[in-house]
Amino acid sequence: MSELTLRPRETPQLPAVDLSTTLAGVRFPNPVFTASGCAAAGQELDQFFDVTAIGGVVTKSIMLAARSGRATPRMAETPSGMLNSIGLQGPGIEAFLDKDLSWLAGRGARAVVSIAGGSVEDYAKLAMKLRGRPGLSMVEVNISCPNVEDRGQVFACDPAAAAAVVSAVRRNTDKGVPVFAKLSPDVTDIALIARSVVDAGADGLSVINTLLGMAIDTTTMRPVLGGVTGGLSGPAIRPIAVRCVWQCHAALPDVPILGMGGIRTGLDALEFLLAGASAVSVGTTVFGDPTAPVRVLHELAHALAERGIDRLSDIVGLAHQPAQKYVPQDPDPVGDDLPEES
Amino acid sequence: MPVQVQGEVLSIRKVGAYNAMTVVAPGIAELTKPGHFVALQVGGPESSMLLRRAFAIYDVKERGVYGGTVEFVFSVHGKGTAWLATRRPQDKVDVVGPLGKPFRLPTQPVNATLVGGGYGSAPLLPLANALRERGSRVDFVLGAGSADRLFGTLDAKRIGSSLSVTTDDGSAGERGRVSDVLPDVLDRTRADVVYACGPMAMLRAVHDLAAARGIPSQVAVEESMACGVGVCMTCVLPVVGDDGISRMVRSCVEGPVFLGERVRWDDVGTVPEDVLGAPVSTGGGH
Ligand SMILES: Cc1cc2nc3c(=O)[nH]c(=O)nc-3n(C[C@H](O)[C@H](O)[C@H](O)COP(=O)(O)OP(=O)(O)OC[C@H]3O[C@@H](n4cnc5c(N)ncnc54)[C@H](O)[C@@H]3O)c2cc1C
Ligand SMILES: Cc1cc2nc3c(=O)[nH]c(=O)nc-3n(C[C@H](O)[C@H](O)[C@H](O)COP(=O)(O)O)c2cc1C
Ligand code: FES
Numbered sequence: 001m002s003e004l005t006l007r008p009r010e011t012p013q014l015p016a017v018d019l020s021t022t023l024a025g026v027r028f029p030n031p032v033f034t035a036s037g038c039a040a041a042g043q044e045l046d047q048f049f050d051v052t053a054i055g056g057v058v059t060k061s062i063m064l065a066a067r068s069g070r071a072t073p074r075m076a077e078t079p080s081g082m083l084n085s086i087g088l089q090g091p092g093i094e095a096f097l098d099k100d101l102s103w104l105a106g107r108g109a110r111a112v113v114s115i116a117g118g119s120v121e122d123y124a125k126l127a128m129k130l131r132g133r134p135g136l137s138m139v140e141v142n143i144s145c146p147n148v149e150d151r152g153q154v155f156a157c158d159p160a161a162a163a164a165v166v167s168a169v170r171r172n173t174d175k176g177v178p179v180f181a182k183l184s185p186d187v188t189d190i191a192l193i194a195r196s197v198v199d200a201g202a203d204g205l206s207v208i209n210t211l212l213g214m215a216i217d218t219t220t221m222r223p224v225l226g227g228v229t230g231g232l233s234g235p236a237i238r239p240i241a242v243r244c245v246w247q248c249h250a251a252l253p254d255v256p257i258l259g260m261g262g263i264r265t266g267l268d269a270l271e272f273l274l275a276g277a278s279a280v281s282v283g284t285t286v287f288g289d290p291t292a293p294v295r296v297l298h299e300l301a302h303a304l305a306e307r308g309i310d311r312l313s314d315i316v317g318l319a320h321q322p323a324q325k326y327v328p329q330d331p332d333p334v335g336d337d338l339p340e341e342s
Numbered sequence: 343m344p345v346q347v348q349g350e351v352l353s354i355r356k357v358g359a360y361n362a363m364t365v366v367a368p369g370i371a372e373l374t375k376p377g378h379f380v381a382l383q384v385g386g387p388e389s390s391m392l393l394r395r396a397f398a399i400y401d402v403k404e405r406g407v408y409g410g411t412v413e414f415v416f417s418v419h420g421k422g423t424a425w426l427a428t429r430r431p432q433d434k435v436d437v438v439g440p441l442g443k444p445f446r447l448p449t450q451p452v453n454a455t456l457v458g459g460g461y462g463s464a465p466l467l468p469l470a471n472a473l474r475e476r477g478s479r480v481d482f483v484l485g486a487g488s489a490d491r492l493f494g495t496l497d498a499k500r501i502g503s504s505l506s507v508t509t510d511d512g513s514a515g516e517r518g519r520v521s522d523v524l525p526d527v528l529d530r531t532r533a534d535v536v537y538a539c540g541p542m543a544m545l546r547a548v549h550d551l552a553a554a555r556g557i558p559s560q561v562a563v564e565e566s567m568a569c570g571v572g573v574c575m576t577c578v579l580p581v582v583g584d585d586g587i588s589r590m591v592r593s594c595v596e597g598p599v600f601l602g603e604r605v606r607w608d609d610v611g612t613v614p615e616d617v618l619g620a621p622v623s624t625g626g627g628h
Contacts (some may be wrong), residue, residue, distance in 0.1 A: 037574070037575075037628050038573060038574065040572060040573040040575075044573050044595070045573065047343055047344060047571075048345075048571075060575075061628075063621065066618050066619035068523055068613050068617045068622055069578065069622060070613065070622050071611060071613050072565065072566065072577075072578060072611055073566050073576075074575070074578070075566060077391060077392065077393050077568075079390045080390040080392065082393060084570060084574070085626050085628070086574070086575045086576065086628045087628075088512035088622075089575045089590060091621070107402050162499075206561075210628060226611070234392050279498055284392060285392070286569070286573065287393050287394065287569040287573070287574055288383055288392045288394055289436070290438060290571055290573075291381070
């Protein structure tokens with residue numbers, strides 16, 4: 001696939017805005033990433049857009065061993081969202097390193113590798129496997145997994161378990177490679193978990209993972225998903241995601257956040273930046289629009305230019321400041337959309 | 343290699359219970375082979391329906407007055423296809439295609455039996471043309487619930503050496519299922535290969551009948567798909583690989599056409615214990 005030259009959509013010129021963003025010391029040319037589980041390892045999407053043109057590719061959470069995932073049906077479309085119950089299907093870390101990470105590195109993409117496990121030891125081993133790998137920009141720790149050593153209690157919902165995983169990953173990861181902990185919104189106080197993983201060494205936070213949901217088929221009168229419950233994603237969860245980013249940024253203003261949850265347009269991405277995210281992931285939207293990450297990037301650049309903002313980093317968390325501190329230029333003054341002749 | 347195209351509806355017409363839509367979508371026709379499918383956005387840019395809808399490609403024209411076109415046949419199933427049925431010429435639709443692995447064609451002339459259920463006959467018609475061009479004999483078995491849900495019988499009659507029709511209610515052809523008449527057709531035509539597209543239960547019955555006679559089959563499956571391009575892992579079914587190991591494979595990129603003998607028919611909809619990486623307990627998110 002790498003030899004593909006046909007690109008249906010030319011990459012249009014970006015307005016002169018400094019879109020670069022720095023996540024825990026690592027600089028990315030722009031803030032739009034894919035989301036874990038919504039882009040595989042980038043190869044398929046590279047048919048539709050140049051995966052090196054976005055901030056980075058966040059890969060599907062990888063585990064130590066190959067994993068079949070759950071029974072079908074694995075998805076249900078819901079209003080402005082979807083439920084998924086994939087069950088972390090994947091080839092296991094060795095095959096991933098051989099085939100996927102090496103492809104991303106060869107392609108020149110910035111890879112953010114998401115890892116998942118059932119025990120602290122699993123995560124530590126995965127982190128070790130990633131040491132010294134070319135192409136690796138960041139590690140994202142998917143802690144929305146059941147802890148097999150604690151009756152299946154999800155790591156992300158327990159501050160101590162989440163901290164144990166993150167500290168094991170941080171200890172076993174190369175120095176210059178940031179470790180981001182991916183938080184679940186299914187908790188009472190997300191800032192509490194955020195603090196706990198940051199204290200344990202997380203360099204940043206990915207916010208948010210899916211919310212646990214369920215759908216029942218009214219014809220068969222049984223759950224739709226083979227896995228019964230599933231993760232809800234898409235624009236339906238965006239307000240929750242924005243709230244979570246806001247709360248994490250308010251609690252930990254110096255910790256970089258990769259924000260996500262229902263981003264569909266450049267303005268949606270802007271909303272996350274204003275709430276405190278330094279970068280964003282575009283997930284479910286990719287299923288309906290495989291070129292969405294580059295589209296969102298361009299829309300965001302234009303939205304910033306229209307508002308007279310020439311540096312993205314200036315507006316991270318801006319919504320937390322009192323309104324009078326920043327008076328935006330009217331992006332669309334009255335009469336702007338009238339034909340020029342009239 | 344699939345492309346994403348802002349297409350424009352050229353025509354939409356009723357064919358019995360179905361709709362046949364032709365979309366001007368330059369770049370897709372040139373790459374299409376029988377068995378490929380397209381995936382369309384539905385509901386417009388502000389739609390609450392986020393996922394694409396998949397349709398088997400029926401006909402393509404590489405060049406016309408309007409540029410390349412793609413035609414597919416669809417039945418109104420839920421909200422997305424209902425929206426699609428209300429599109430009119432010049433309406434815009436976002437199309438991705440061609441997707442999936444097409445039917446494999448034999449290298450030598452053979453006797454091929456093509457079995458279609460409902461709109462499943464749509465991709466079989468261009469396949470029949472391709473087989474004929476290579477000197478193969480083509481016999482059709484088409485079935486549906488009722489006469490208005492048969493598609494392409496006229497084309498099939500023209501292209502094929504024979505056509506057998508069944509309907510569940512007897513409103514056209516023989517009353518019954520394709521599997522009732524298939525054994526006869528396979529024996530009479532000395533079929534070398536069977537191609538099938540239709541509901542899963544039909545595909546299985548076709549495979550079983552063919553396999554019992556030692557005849558290889560290729561089947562085009564229809565699994566629920568969220569992305570259609572290989573990135574989400576929703577569209578899987580258990581399939582035996584070249585190495586003899588079963589895996590949950592993505593029907594959007596490794597299918598929708600599979601060799602019948604490779605599909606774990608008893609286990610579709612489940613994760614059999616001997617599949618690579620099984621078992622995985624239920625519950626939770628992704
Ligand atoms: C490879 C392939 C080829 C297909 N070819 C045709 C065709 O030629 N003609 C035709 O009429 N239909 C075809 N289908 C089925 C068609 O995609 C569904 O009928 C359609 O997606 C239903 O959308 P809806 O919004 O009307 O239904 P809803 O039930 O509202 O759809 C909800 C969600 O479920 C998915 N979904 C529901 N049913 C199916 C299904 N049977 N298959 C896949 N996804 C489903 C939809 O994509 C959507 O994401 C094909 C499916 C696949 C996978
Ligand atoms: C089909 C699917 C699979 C996913 N798989 C993973 C995964 O493996 N690891 C993970 O951390 N998040 C996974 N997610 C969650 C997304 O990365 C993202 O956090 C969430 O969907 C919210 O963003 P969105 O609304 O833009 O999709 C998955 C989401 C979907 C829809
Ligand atoms: S439909 Fe997404 S991987 Fe097949």
